[in-house]
Amino acid sequence: MLRKIMVLLISFVFSAPALAESEGFSRLKNIYFNLGNHTEFYNGLQNDASGGLRKIDFAPAIGLGFNLPIYQEFGFFPEFNWVMPQLIEESNIIINTFMYRFDFGYDPLSWLRLRLGTGIMHMNQHGRGGKSKQRNGNGTSTFYYPDENRSSINNTLDAGVEFMFENYAVRLQTYTYSVFKEERRQLSYTLFLTYYWEKQ
């Protein structure tokens, strides 16, 4: 699975310039590459035993997107991001998060881009089984690690603000889960550094 994703991503990266030059992509203004850090459920998870909430996480993400101008300052920005695999050591659980995103962008100023869109957040957990002795009451008990491959798929409402300088940009991208269900609503975010590869 991981190897297939790697191959897909690497072939995307290498084929992107050729794709950009092709006739079918004549409307394409540029292709961009993301490098970022993803934080899941801002203030929605407990971080320590004293009740502190998680505000920032360490989860590197990479991605690729396209800038398709629509009209004057408006554009359409489909992109794919991958939060790099998180390995939970002892259990061998590997967690991958993939984002398939579609933003509309608006450039009110030459250095500022506002984005609003939607995305599909795909969290995959790959368990390899095994067991663990854990404390339980005054003794220990045996518990088990997951041994299957399962995915959670969510729609998100996405908003972002991007500050651009020359071919680079810094972006705060937010993803709201369960927009219409207050009890389950959560906000995740990614801080991206983006490189825009200009079409010749």
Add this chain to the structure above:
Amino acid sequence: MKFILLCLFMTTNLFAYTLNNNFGSSFKNHKVTVFVDENTNCAQAGMTVYELKSLIGPAIKFWNNVPTSNLVLKNGGFSTATNNINHGRLCAPTDDSCINSAPGNVIAPVEDIIIACNDLGTNYGSSSVLAVTVPNNFSGRKIAGAVIIINETAQTIFDDLSRSDKIGVLAHEIGHAIGLGHTEDKAALMYFRTVDQRSKLGKDDMRGVSYLYPMQIDAGGLLGGCGTITNADGSPPSNPPFWQMGAALILMIALFELLKLLNRPKTCSAA
């Protein structure tokens, strides 16, 4: 090559969630009701059954606010009486030694999740054990029902807990009832003991419940557009705030266009 790429980007966590059993059982239905047994008596645990019932709502809330999981726990109020639930032995259906040790005094299999206070010391092993949970009804590999018993023995320390700790204990036991085991992460609700303050689930809990009850939404129904998204409790979605979102977007664009007009350099026309 793969190893190098993984080392460059892969992050590691020290702790992991676990499951109650080696086949990763979860409830057969993702909507599960939590009841208090109507005949239970919690005097030693320092509360009335009504107080116990009032803890269920806040306890299930922990598990109901994970968007990556489709688990829906409902507060069912009081259930009809379950045989032997106040004084009987709580055994897993496959635990023959437990069942044979208390002939005629084993708590009957239940549907959904039933909470009761129970005064049989053998169930706890130690007075410091606050509560015990056992899924005691299976349908194939799926859980059909689980019992949570609160330590009601004379030596119980459950009555010393604050209300928020009692809610935390019940939420933890509900975690076992839905199929989760313990984790070594102190930030997680499924840590084996209570912590100073419990306000939300930990990351391990979130991932565990998402593994057992993964949210599956039809990707074609973006933002509920094709009617593929329903509320987690099965009710139709509430009216989306589309007009507010649209108005905010238009207002934002208008504001920036105005700013651009104001910042436009002035030009003088030649006479």
